[in-house]
Amino acid sequence: MSIIKTNEEVAVQRHSALMVSATLTEVAKILKPGITTLEIDTYAEQFIRDNGGIPSFKGYGGPRNPFPFSLCISVNDAVVHGLPGKYELKDGDIVTIDCGVYKNKFHGDHAYTFIMGEVEQKVLDLVRITKESLYKGIEQAVVGKKTGDIGWAIEQHTYGKHGYGVVRELVGHGVGREMHEDPQVPNYGRKGYGKKLLENMVLAIEPMINLGTRHVYTADDGWTILTQDGSPSVHFEHDVCVKRGKPEILSDYTEIEKAETANPNLNTSYYTL
Ligand code: MG
Numbered sequence: 067m068s069i070i071k072t073n074e075e076v077a078v079q080r081h082s083a084l085m086v087s088a089t090l091t092e093v094a095k096i097l098k099p100g101i102t103t104l105e106i107d108t109y110a111e112q113f114i115r116d117n118g119g120i121p122s123f124k125g126y127g128g129p130r131n132p133f134p135f136s137l138c139i140s141v142n143d144a145v146v147h148g149l150p151g152k153y154e155l156k157d158g159d160i161v162t163i164d165c166g167v168y169k170n171k172f173h174g175d176h177a178y179t180f181i182m183g184e185v186e187q188k189v190l191d192l193v194r195i196t197k198e199s200l201y202k203g204i205e206q207a208v209v210g211k212k213t214g215d216i217g218w219a220i221e222q223h224t225y226g227k228h229g230y231g232v233v234r235e236l237v238g239h240g241v242g243r244e245m246h247e248d249p250q251v252p253n254y255g256r257k258g259y260g261k262k263l264l265e266n267m268v269l270a271i272e273p274m275i276n277l278g279t280r281h282v283y284t285a286d287d288g289w290t291i292l293t294q295d296g297s298p299s300v301h302f303e304h305d306v307c308v309k310r311g312k313p314e315i316l317s318d319y320t321e322i323e324k325a326e327t328a329n330p331n332l333n334t335s336y337y338t339l
């Protein structure tokens with residue numbers, strides 16, 4: 067199966083990506099201290115199904131260890147793949163919500179990190195710089211570049227400029243009829259190396275950046291990836307179509323950011339730094 071999409075397929079996939087954006091927007095409206103991560107997951111699953119989608123993550127990983135939920139909710143030192151449960155969000159948490167939607171035979175897969183209330187300046191900076199690094203990576207997603215150019219751009223902006231830990235065990239990826247397709251898109255790399263980017267490849271570009279060490283481990287639940295030193299971690303992800311000259315971002319943060327700004331429980335002060 068080709069990882070190069072037709073323009074028609076990209077249009078269909080954009081719809082799935084935007085359903086993820088809409089789901090994350092709904093989530094941004096309900097985040098508050100005291101809400102459990104399971105309540106957030108239940109709400110998101112209902113929203114996805116009400117809109118004719120299927121949560122891509124639910125059951126992912128096969129019969130031996132299927133992912134049991136619709137969202138990955140990764141709080142503080144959890145990098146990715148956090149399991150929704152009884153944990154109640156509180157002021158000072160940073161909360162990464164990763165969501166996948168399958169509709170019309172294509173997956174959308176993207177993620178956003180929210181800040182609950184007051185956090186230290188260094189955490190605000192980590193969130194801002196990680197988000198910036200996502201767009202630095204996206205700029206490279208054009209014909210003529212390689213996956214290493216994306217990784218290089220993300221790594222330069224995070225580790226290079228700020229000494230942050232760039233997670234290596236998990237990487238971005240192609241996304242389409244399968245949630246994880248070729249090529250892999252690491253968040254580190256060398257300019258001019260890696261897989262060639264071709265027109266109409268769709269990539270999930272997703273920096274996972276730690277305030278401290280880049281090293282991570284898997285929790286006893288078999289899913290949650292945590293930073294080894296307990297430092298906070300941030301994750302932003304967009305679905306991006308490789309084009310000539312200028313990449314096309316299929317997912318959209320506009321409404322998420324509006325909902326985030328309108329929610330008094332969420333901290334967006336880094337927007338104006
Ligand atoms: Mg994701």
Ligand code: MG
Pocket residue numbers: 175238239270272303
């Ligand atoms: Mg992904």
